[in-house]
Amino acid sequence: MIVGLLLAAGGFGAGVFGSLLGLGGGILIVPLLTVGFGLGFREAVGVSLVCVIVTSSAAAGVFLERHVANLRLGMLLEVFTASGALLGGLVAFLLPERVLAALFAILLAYTAISMARRGRATASPAAPLRGAGSSVPADDPPDDPPAPTLADVVAGPGYRPRHLVAGAGGSLGAGILSALLGVGGGIVKVPLMHLVMGVPLKVATATSNLMIGVTAAASAVVYLLRGGIDPYVAGPTAVGVFVGAMAGSRLAARIEVRVLRLLFVGVIALTAAQMTLRALG
Amino acid sequence: MSGPVSPGAAPAGVEARIARLLTLGTRVGIGLLAVGSLLLVAGGASPLGRSWPRLDPAALLADLVALRAAAWLWAGLIVMLSTPLLRVATATLGFARAGERRMAALGAAVLLVVALAVAAGMAAG
DSSP: OHHHHHHHHHHHHHHHHHHHHTOOSHHHHHHIIIIITOOOHHHHHHHHHHHHHHHHHHHHHHHHHTTOSOHHHHHHHHHHHHHHHHHHHHHTTTSOHHHHHHHHHHHHHHHHHHHHTTTSOOOOOOBOOTTTTOSSOTTSOOSSOOOOOHHHHTOBTTBBOOOHHHHHHHHHHHHHHHHHHTOOOHHHHHHIIIIISOOOHHHHHHHHHHHHHHHHHHHHHHHHHTTOOOHHHHHHHHHHHHHHHHHHHHHTTTSOHHHHHHHHHHHHHHHHHHHHHHHHO | OOOOOOTTOOSTTHHHHHHHHHHHHHHHHHHHHHHHHHHHHHHTOOSTTSOOOOOOGGGHHHHHHTTOHHHHHHHHHHHHHHHHHHHHHHHHHHHHHTTOHHHHHHHHHHHHHHHHHHHHHHHHO
């Protein structure tokens, strides 16, 4: 009985932290379940994917209502994240757990460094919207305007994503990462959309969140059908994550996130060290 | 040929429909998981260190009625995993109705990848 409550409490903590720091929660749940509760790595990944879907679905609805997420861009990149997730979901059952733990340790170290340096990075300017500031004079419109390109179709107000091929490749990688390590992959997708594709940060964050649910679902299906998701662990943890994420969104305005971020960097660096030890056996 | 394109905007009503679907799916899924978790905790058994029953769709309804924790948890998991996929299906349908073939094709491609994931999972499981 107590273990079930502890799982819910752990999920709650991960949900609060994830919500306050803009993370999906997977980066916290896998260490929580492996280091904290002694679960196998693959089993923890299966549970984490469910939790990631919960937080994504809950937040994505709000982002769409507020017209912050770019549904078109999300659907384009989802083709690649879902393909990556399918691939990763199959490969995950072939790799030794020590290799997965080593990969997770690298991801944690990368996340700690990114969070410590957050705010310094600047985005490359977005490509102008087609027609805006173009060389075609406004009083001399072409008789037969060209068909919109894919970049035009997925453009948003004031921006037109660039480097779609790089975006597709990065999304494929993010999908593989998500399936192998049980994370949402926002740590890859947000910088990819913002810095490489020139999508505004707020839109990139919301669109990444929208995509996470489908990406995680594609690999979670493989885990589920292969018996890789423990419902007894997933249930209490997912409920805790959901309640924690809601509490975190209400606390966000009252908490000094800078201090929290520094604390988080310390915790995550320590967890990276523990994961490295696990990988080394 | 694709339909008219307004930068960033999905066809009228699609985003609102999807937002409602995501909210409803999350609430129902979490509700089922919460009931399953309560039944699990009330049963006094530890969730750790025990083998878990495989999903048996044929027995799911009877097990739900019998208030078996695993059935409520499986039902919650199925709803949670289905919610993002229903979101893609809703968007795909919305774009198809608006005559935006390119966007509808992208949505169909995502659903095809998920169908492949189901097939791969079933073949390997």
